[in-house]
Amino acid sequence: MDAAAPAPAPGPSFSGAESSAAAAQQPPVDPQEHVPVQGAGSGSGVARGCHHHAYSRKQKSLGLLCSNFVALYDREDVEVIGLDDAAKRLGVERRRIYDIVNVLESVGILVRRAKNRYTWLGFGGVPAALKELKERALREMSGSPVLLPMEDSSTANLSDDEDDEKLGDADEDAESEKLSQSVDNTSDKPDAPSCRLRSDHRKEKSLGLLTQNFVKLFLTMEVETISLDEGAKLLLGEGHAESNMRTKVRRLYDIANVLSSLNLIEKTQQTDTRKPAFRWLGQAKRKQENNVMVALPPSSKAMPNKRAFGTDLTNIDNKRGKLDSTAENKVKLMQGAGNIVKTFERQLGQGKRSDFVYGPFHPASAKKQETDDQTVKQQERKTIQDWENLAVSFRPQYQNQALNDLFGHYVEAWKSWYLDLTRETRS
DNA sequence: ACTTCCCGCCAGTCC
DNA sequence: GGACTGGCGGGAAGT
Structure with a gap:
């Protein structure tokens, strides 16, 4: 867990994991207690619809999401990754996880075991x-x-x-x-x-x-x-x-x-x-x-x-x-x-x-x-x-x-x- | 105006 | 037949 949030801090407007965007951006603090960003709001409209805060795509970039994904799972004790779980923890919709997982797999960071199931190999x-x-x-x-x-x-x-x-x-x-x-x-x-x-x-x-x-x-x-x-x-x-x-x-x-x-x-x-x-x-x-x-x-x-x-x-x-x-x-x-x-x-x-x-x-x-x-x-x-x-x-x-x-x-x-x-x- | 890329529709696959 | 996958491109944020 990388304490300091990705510096860019575009908008101080709100704190922490209050929107899916923020969640995706804030490195998941602790894998265990994921704090699923309110309502897993993630995806579609939800996060967007009801937030005063100017929507910023930067906070939802795939790269950032990937960083968080890695931060979340790159640890000794992680072995199996469930897509749902990942999506929930990161507060994004499943679709995004597929994107990430696909490229991660192609560079050997994880491997697909079964539907919905990946094994974490890590940077090794x-x-x-x-x-x-x-x-x-x-x-x-x-x-x-x-x-x-x-x-x-x-x-x-x-x-x-x-x-x-x-x-x-x-x-x-x-x-x-x-x-x-x-x-x-x-x-x-x-x-x-x-x-x-x-x-x-x-x-x-x-x-x-x-x-x-x-x-x-x-x-x-x-x-x-x-x-x-x-x-x-x-x-x-x-x-x-x-x-x-x-x-x-x-x-x-x-x-x-x-x-x-x-x-x-x-x-x-x-x-x-x-x-x-x-x-x-x-x-x-x-x-x-x-x-x-x-x-x-x-x-x-x-x-x-x-x-x-x-x-x-x-x-x-x-x-x-x-x-x-x-x-x-x-x-x-x-x-x-x-x-x-x-x-x-x-x-x-x-x-x-x-x-x-x-x-x-x-x-x-x-x-x-x-x-x-x-x-x-x-x-x-x-x-x-x-x-x-x-x-x-x-x-x-x-x-x-x-x-x-x-x-x-x-x-x-x-x-x-x-x-x-x-x-x-x-x- | 152009670049970057998020978002989610929906078709294809799997179980 | 429902759930899972993921290609695809519209269109909006960012420069």
Whole structure:
């Protein structure tokens, strides 16, 4: 329990847990005696309807809710989490809990056991989950068998178009299958071999999967920051409907909120472009202000409690001299994109094999997790380096149509984006 | 005006 | 057939 409430304290107007919003915002003091915010008012109208206090969405952000969720359950004695319980304690409607739980699950913080029932793994589960994600991504890229269920091959040949409600969406589809393996299988019953089409379609757009794919972007592209636009583009591929894009971006906002509240990513701003983007931190931890584990100090931040984002858009970090240096970053981005595009292209074009690094199986960059505060940054930089090298020497080979499509999208997206950047900087 | 993202409808799934 | 899940996008808060 983080005593001090998230500093932002927008409106002193009222105290404590008087509205669901407030509840969501105030770290749940004590898990045991939850003080279910009056009437669990939560959801819908209730909290809104009858409160004089100006409604503030900041107090109800997913990120904040996530922080509280974590604060509530990140403790030794917690094992099983009931959704109802969580919703009640946090004073929000169930729907929100689903959102959170889905992304938490996809980064290994908890796992679904049964309907309404999750098992808390804690931050300790994150490194492994990330590692696996990374490995899987690499495996996909390398073309080694990713144990795709056979349906996949069939779905894979399906159109690659994705606008609106078509089934098939090859790119995500391939991903979803693979991803869902670890995510879903862990929990659900393994059955349902035949009735998959529908659920697949649904699954492939799930928040959890999107989260993993988003994370994968950070893990596999050596770029340091990714804006949500870019992310959406990369995840969707080119030639998607405008509305599709918007929806995707909306989802990415949700995800980014949660991930940043977990400290996996951090919102930054490209100082020149002003374009908000996210930087991978990779060190999941509880955001808390007064307690021990506070690595990665916000450096030049005078912010006592830098809210993930949303609460704090003033969070324009000025770490110029440091990691960020947008100019440098941009160049790097371009280089990175260029490299990746080139290698991908080469592969896609001729499916030629050559030597590539088995990321997951070799030591170099694979074991970064678990370090302390200061080494973290260095580690990260190093990791980035590794990735750069990796990207250059990477020679993925696609044996699977779906993967081909997937990376075709990546390549396309990167290419056009890269061209834009080039043009932009040149002029 | 544009960005961010909460909210809750409602369709799909599960039991 | 009711409960659980969660995609989705309208639209309002925030910048």
